[in-house]
Amino acid sequence: MGLTKYIYYNLLGWKIEGGFDRSIKKSVLIIAPHTSNMDFLLSVMARRVLKLQINFVGKKELFNPLWGWYFKWMGGAALNRNKSENKVQAIANVFSRHQEFRLAIAPEGTRKKVSTWKTGYYYIALTANVPIISVRFDYQNKVMGISEPFYPTGDIKVDELKLKTFYKGIKGKVPAWS
DSSP: OOOHHHIIISSSEEESSSOOTTTTOEEEEEEEEETTTTHHHHHHHHHHHHHHOOEEEEEGGGGSSTTHHHHHHHHHEOOOOOSSHHHHHHHHHHHHTTTSSSEEEOTTTTSSSSOOOOOOHHHHHHHHHHEEEEEEEEETTEEEEEOOBOOOOOHHHHHHHHGGGGGOOOOOOSSSGG
């Protein structure tokens, strides 16, 4: 057993339910509820445990000569955040430049409690023609859950209701924000 697996399973006491269909090389992973920076650490560890490439996008300034290698190694892709550029289309274009790209994103857009999710994740998946895979961190039971792939239909209201059922009753690290 590798060190990361040992820490994740034995020291931290987490387990994983569900799995990724490895034939699906491109997808949008929505991680919720996002209530703590610990979500990022658990995600990085789970990625190593699962031996799966999981990516993120970051402002192009992060990918400078000093730190750029690290963010690329962590699965990052640079994004030009120019105000005139359509962000959804820009991120969808990132998918077309990679043979394998699984974009992890928090639909809440923050670690605080929100009444509605931001819609970017949905339109990115729709525009890039990739499925959405829901991932949840249930801190109460120490279980990371992974859903089956969901292909958006274009009806965001109906689709989001279906997606949110995967998170029903799940509490994040800060339960009041879940």
